[in-house]
Amino acid sequence: MKKLDRLGWAEGIRVYTYGVHTGVRVSTVGMLSQISRLLPAGWKNSRRATMQRLYSLVVAESNRRAGVKRMHILYADGERIARDTELDQVLATLETDIHRYVAQTSPHMTFLHAGVVGWRGRAILLPGRSLSGKTTLVRELLRLGATYYSDEFAVVDDSGKVHPFPRPLGIREDSTYAQTNYTAEKLGATSGVKPLPLGAVVICKYKAGAQWKPAPLSRGQGALELMANSIAVRSEPDQTLGRIQKLASRAVFVKGVRGEASESAASILNLLSPGKRQEKV
Template identity: 35%
Template sequence: MPSSNPADAPLKMHTDAFVEADALYFSCYGAQVGILADAVGVLPALLDRLPPHATISDAPVSSCTYQLRLTEATPDSPHCTLSLGNTTLVDNVPLTEGLNRLVSSLQVAVSCHAQNYLFVHAGAVVWKGTALLLPGLSHAGKTTLVKALVEAGATYYSDEFAVLDDNGRVHPYARPLAVRDEAGQVTHQPVETLGGVAGTKPVPVGWMLALQYERGAVWEPTPLSAGQGALRLLENTVMARTRSEDALRIFGRVMETAQAWQGKRGEATQTVAALLHLLEAGG
């Protein structure tokens, strides 16, 4: 893998038969992922964009293998097709776009194939020794709230996935925060650039807050029962259907220690002040 610049990659025309010229294998939380390319020089660009805590593997073992093939011999605009198994994810798109799609998909693949860990779609920070989970789907404002909490002194664990082990503890998935500006453009900001630090150790969950952003909303969260809290986690669980037994057991353990709340929230800075007040008051 001699070059890290995709634009420098040797180009070749697409043919039906995929001929592997380069390969990259990594593992992350037990998920083993492979990326095959039909040209050398493309994959090095991915090395610093792999999911957090990924470990490069020498062994060509994977439960999930991507194929990246270059499709156009235009030197100024290399294109590619990305596939996973028999599914084409993007077809003949600019290489940069294809790599962005791959980077995004790798995180999904890790969340699906993780072994012994359960991925819940949630922001996660640690405040005074216990984790705070903020479950929510896309565009629920998780990153905004996580960022504000980190700026207030919380330890960063994730803006995307709460990674839970069998004891219900949350592990770091400290990818750069995907901060969206008002125009909807996403920039990836390492937590250190925000003056924050990423956690390194598993931590028990103390709080689960299912908050929904609404402009001008008044902060009036209501407590949830343990079962309701577990349901809020389950509805954001990546493999809720195939790993339902694991999910129930793990969430049962999470809710042994966690307080669960739900409600609407307004702007992040105001929410953080109110939220930290709630935490300090012990609920």
């Protein structure tokens, strides 16, 4: 870290978001506007002198001799976390890592790995690991009129309400897993601002040709699934379980295998239709 500190940094930014203080410093001038677009929405300038995690981005100089690979390098504290000739790739790593760090260490919120949409004043959570088809389903739900909250994290406060984590939807368009980013507005939807109580949790996995016949889950089983998608349960189990308990108190839980998103999306929204019974504590 001391070696890094000696490298002469051109500019930097101190970031405060969800109760977490992080910093980013870069070796060349003019990068900060690009970096600020990668930060969680609603971030503010931190006034702290020391950051919980400091990113150092060494941007390769362009005037080196031909035939020599120019590497951009990203460090988190003293550890190198990315090294690439493409700056965009290194910035993607910065975005992923800063989001994950905030999700892992936020004292104010619990982050669950889930897609989230708002419907009839309640949140629908789609928990799942990467490649489980969350974003595809979120996109389809938006097409049917749902409000966009997140395709990455459900952010839960102490009262059990779900806050938006509105980054652009990262849609994987081919088998390389590469993502293209689209804002909700570009997809014709609106982004939610207000925290919502939870209405339904849909645990599903994509399987080509499968028919969507979800089975109800008990609240305890559903809470267990939420636990299995929480970022900080290992480090903050008491706080995480407490928030999951409040979150799950009035929700419907279903689990199943789905085929195409267009075949299951309407049925998912129907879970919150006025005629459906809402479980009580």
